[in-house]
Amino acid sequence: MLRILFLFLLLAGSLQAQQIDPANVEKQDPADEIGKFKKNCPSHPIGCGEVVFTGQPIHVTVGNLAPQNGFAGGMAYVGHHDTENWSTSWSADGVASGNGSWRAGVSVKFIDTHLKAVTPVFGTKDATDSDFPVYVEQPVYSLYVQSTSLNKLGFFGLGPDTTTAGRSFFGMTEHIVGGSFVHPLYARLNMGVYGEVNGRAVDIRGNHDQSSPSIEQIYTALTAPGLANQPFFLQLGAGVRMRPTAFNNLLHFDYDVAYRPYFGVSDSTFSFQKLTANLYHEISLYRTNMRVLRDTNGPNDCSIDPTTRNSGCPKVTMKNLEGTLGLRAFTSLAMTPSGNVVPFYFQPTLGGGDINGQHSLSSYQDYRFRAPNILLFSEAFEHSLGKLPLGFILQADQAKLALNTSDLGSNHWKHSYATGITLRAGGFPYVSLLFAFGGKEGTHTLANVNASLAGTAGRPSLF
Numbered sequence: 327m328l329r330i331l332f333l334f335l336l337l338a339g340s341l342q343a344q345q346i347d348p349a350n351v352e353k354q355d356p357a358d359e360i361g362k363f364k365k366n367c368p369s370h371p372i373g374c375g376e377v378v379f380t381g382q383p384i385h386v387t388v389g390n391l392a393p394q395n396g397f398a399g400g401m402a403y404v405g406h407h408d409t410e411n412w413s414t415s416w417s418a419d420g421v422a423s424g425n426g427s428w429r430a431g432v433s434v435k436f437i438d439t440h441l442k443a444v445t446p447v448f449g450t451k452d453a454t455d456s457d458f459p460v461y462v463e464q465p466v467y468s469l470y471v472q473s474t475s476l477n478k479l480g481f482f483g484l485g486p487d488t489t490t491a492g493r494s495f496f497g498m499t500e501h502i503v504g505g506s507f508v509h510p511l512y513a514r515l516n517m518g519v520y521g522e523v524n525g526r527a528v529d530i531r532g533n534h535d536q537s538s539p540s541i542e543q544i545y546t547a548l549t550a551p552g553l554a555n556q557p558f559f560l561q562l563g564a565g566v567r568m569r570p571t572a573f574n575n576l577l578h579f580d581y582d583v584a585y586r587p588y589f590g591v592s593d594s595t596f597s598f599q600k601l602t603a604n605l606y607h608e609i610s611l612y613r614t615n616m617r618v619l620r621d622t623n624g625p626n627d628c629s630i631d632p633t634t635r636n637s638g639c640p641k642v643t644m645k646n647l648e649g650t651l652g653l654r655a656f657t658s659l660a661m662t663p664s665g666n667v668v669p670f671y672f673q674p675t676l677g678g679g680d681i682n683g684q685h686s687l688s689s690y691q692d693y694r695f696r697a698p699n700i701l702l703f704s705e706a707f708e709h710s711l712g713k714l715p716l717g718f719i720l721q722a723d724q725a726k727l728a729l730n731t732s733d734l735g736s737n738h739w740k741h742s743y744a745t746g747i748t749l750r751a752g753g754f755p756y757v758s759l760l761f762a763f764g765g766k767e768g769t770h771t772l773a774n775v776n777a778s779l780a781g782t783a784g785r786p787s788l789f
Contacts, residue, residue: 359377359381359382359383359384362377362381363377363378363381372642375642375754376639376641376642376752376753376754379754380628380639380752380753380754380779382404382405382406382627383403383404383405384401384402384403384404385401385402385404385626386399386400386401386402387399387400387401387402387419387421387626388400388421388755388775389421389755389775389776389777389778390683390773390774390775390776390777391421391423391427391428391429391474391476391683391777392427392474392476392479392679392680392681392682392683392788393678393679393680393683393692393693393772394478394479394480394692395423395425395427395476395477395478395479396423396424396425396427397423397424397775398421398422398423398427398428398429398777399421399422399423400419400420400421400422401419401420402417402418402419402626403417403418403419403626404416404417404624404626404627405417406627408439410440411438411439411440412436412437412438412439412440413436413437413439413622414434414435414436414437415434415435415437415623415624415627416432416433416434416435416624417432417433417434417624417625417626417627418431418432418433419431419625419626425477425478426475426477427475427476427477427478428474428475429472429473429474429475429777430472430473431470431471431472431473431625431785432470432471432472433468433469433470433471433472433624433625434468434469434470435466435467435468435621435622435623435624436466436467436468437464437465437466437622438464438465438466438467439464462510462513462516463508463509463510463511463516463517463518463569464508464510464621464622465507465508465509465510466507466508466621466622467505467506467507468505468506468507468621468783469504469505470502470503470504470505470506470786471501471502471503472501472502472785472786473499473500473501473502474499474500474788475497475498475499476497476498476499476681477497477533478495478497478533478536479495479496479497479498479533479681479693480493480494480495480691480692480693480694481493481494481495481496481541481545481550481670481693481696482494482691482693482694482695482696483545483549483550483696484549484550484670484673484696484697484729485695485696485697485727485728485729486695486697486726486727486728486737486738486740488694488695488696490691490694490767492544493538493691494538494539494540494541494543494544494545495533495536495538495539495540495541496530496531496532496533496540496541496542497530497531497532497533498528498529498530498531498671499528499529499531500526500527500528500529500788501526501527502524502525502526502786502788503524503525504522504523504524504525504561504786505522505523506520506521506522506523506563507520507521507522508520508621511566512568514570515568515570516568516569516570516571517566517567517568517569517570518566518567518568519564519565519566520563520564520565520566520567520584521562521563521564521565522561522562522563522564522586523560523561523562523563524559524560524561524562524563524786525558525559525560525561526558526559526560526561526588527556527558527559528556528559528669528671529556530552530553530556530671541553550670551596551667551668551669551670552596552667552669552670552671552672553670555593555596556669556671557590557591557592557593557596558590558591558592559588559589559590559591559596559672560588560589560591561586561587561588561589562586562587562589563584563585563586563587564584564585564586565582565583565584565585566582566583566584567580567581567582567583568581569581569616569618571615571616574613575610575613575614575615576609576610576613577607577608577609577610578607578608578609578610578615578616579606579607579608580604580605580606580607580608580616580618581604581605581606582602582603582604582605583602583603583604584601584602585599585600585601586599586600586601586602587599587600588600588672594666595665595666595667596666596667596668596669597662597663597666598660598661598662598663598666598667598668598672598698599660599661599662600658600659600660600661601658601659601661602656602657602658602659603655603656603657604654604655604656605654605655605656606652606653606654607652607653607654608650608651608652608653609650609651609652610648610649610650611648611649611650611651611709612647612648612649614646614648616650617750617780617781619782619783619784620781620782620783621783622783623779623781623782623783624782624783625777625778625779625782625783625784625785626778626779626782627779627782628640628752628753628779628780628781628782630781639752639753639779639780639781640752640753640780640781641752642715642751642752642754643713643715643752644712644713644714644715645713646710646713647710647712647713648708648709648710648717648750649707649708649709649710650706650707650708650709651705651706651707652704652705652706652707652708653704653705654702654703654704654705654706655702655703656700656701656702656703656704657700657701657702658674658698658699658700659698659699659731659734660673660698660699660731661731662698668698670696671789672789673696673697673698673789674696674697674698674700674789675693675694675695675696676690676694676695676696676700676702676725676727676740677690677691677692677693677694677695678690678691678692678693678694678762678770678772679692679693679772679774680692680693681693681788681789682787682788682789683774683776683777685744685760685772685774686702686704686723686725686742687723687725687740687741687742687765688721688723688742688744688760688762688770688772689742689743689744689762689763689764689765689767689768689769689770690740690742690765690767690770691767691770694767695727695740696727697727697728697729698729699727699728699729699730699731699733699734700725700726700727700728701725701726701727701734702723702724702725703723703724703725704721704722704723704724705721705722706719706720706721706722707719707720707721708720708748715749715750715751715752716747716748716749717747717748717749717750718745718746718747718748719744719745719746719747719748719758719760720743720744720745721743721744721745721760722741722742722743722744722764723741723742723743723744724739724740724741725739725740726738726739726740740765740766741764741765742762742763742764742765743762743763743764744760744761744762744763744772745760745761746758746759746760746761746772747759750780752780753779753780753781754779754780755775755776755777755778755779755780756775756776756780757774757775757776758772758773758774759771759772759773759774760772760773
């Protein structure tokens with residue numbers, strides 16, 4: 327938490343002390359990374375930070391691993407090669423935290439750039455450039471390998487009626503090897519289809535270094551399916567999404583519906599299917615573009631234009647007044663053949679942060695509720711402090727979960743509220759410091775630095 331607060335104060339002080347014109351900096355900066363470093367460090371703190379933390383081909387990478395596993399740091403390498411019809415990029419990184427957890431990965435992306443740029447317009451007759459989404463779907467093909475080892479994960483049991491007395495801890499290592507593609511489908515709605523093929527190897531281990539018991543001391547393979555045996559999984563996926571805008575960039579949509587079957591290769595009793603729907607709506611008070619994941623960028627590459635990588639990352643400025651009201655509806659439903667079970671480590675969690683670092687029901691402990699079926703509604707208002715990249719956020723969550731899909735409607739709602747400060751500075755990772763309250767189990771303070779640079783496709787989900 328102290329590291330997060332230090333980042334807020336450091337950037338705020340630098341912005342007050344130094345007024346930078348992003349256009350002039352971009353024109354004056356040398357083409358190579360060493361030249362940029364010599365020019366900006368240490369006399370220009372913001373420019374120096376951009377070179378150190380977002381520069382290419384090599385930069386320092388920082389961010390939080392899964393909650394309870396610490397703030398991690400390491401190095402990243404980014405490269406690219408462009409031809410007339412294709413833009414190819416690759417990225418490799420490795421980080422480690424103070425509790426011995428780590429993550430390492432490699433990704434390669436192939437972007438088909440020979441298609442004529444589409445101009446999606448939605449909801450208005452006389453559209454202008456401001457109506458066009460900042461990111462338009464393009465054909466992208468990805469290959470990736472990611473290994474993650476986490477030494478401290480919480481397990482409270484399954485379902486909505488668990489108690490804090492059932493808290494236990496475990497460690498997990500997961501190796502993911504896979505590929506995916508995205509292809510535009512309907513330009514008017516900025517719609518695309520996508521597919522993925524992943525191989526997942528998971529290893530669960532006990533954790534005997536905490537105040538609460540290790541998972542195998544109070545749970546069994548019946549109460550925590552998958553605890554005794556973790557087969558290799560072949561996971562497929564197919565989905566459709568659309569990201570149109572309306573009313574001169576006032577209203578944004580981000581809809582994503584996906585179907586993912588998981589096949590337990592060596593033990594078919596763990597095979598199951600998952601259906602997810604993520605419906606996000608955003609009202610932009612100042613008609614700015616919605617922040618969306620860019621499939622054209624790997625997790626360490628925040629380039630604005632994949633066809634012109636030298637365009638660099640978005641610059642840190644004090645010229646943008648931003649305010650958004652976001653409304654999200656999300657559900658994840660599991661389908662299992664008779665006699666099969668969903669491994670506990672592939673079940674989504676609510677409470678604090680989940681294994682991917684996403685927050686929900688933030689006033690509860692991390693990983694507090696776990697079940698194969700969840701329903702979540704979330705509302706958030708975020709506004710910049712003047713034109714600084716610092717902002718404040720107000721958030722409310724309502725959620726329910728169930729072991730069986732049929733029980734989802736009748737189970738009780740759980741509520742949580744949060745407020746705090748955020749940092750969205752150019753291509754730097756998104757930073758937040760939240761104080762959450764309103765649940766039935768006290769309060770929770772959450773500090774997080776996103777594991778990927780802003781404006782990237784992120785990393786493969788761990789469940």
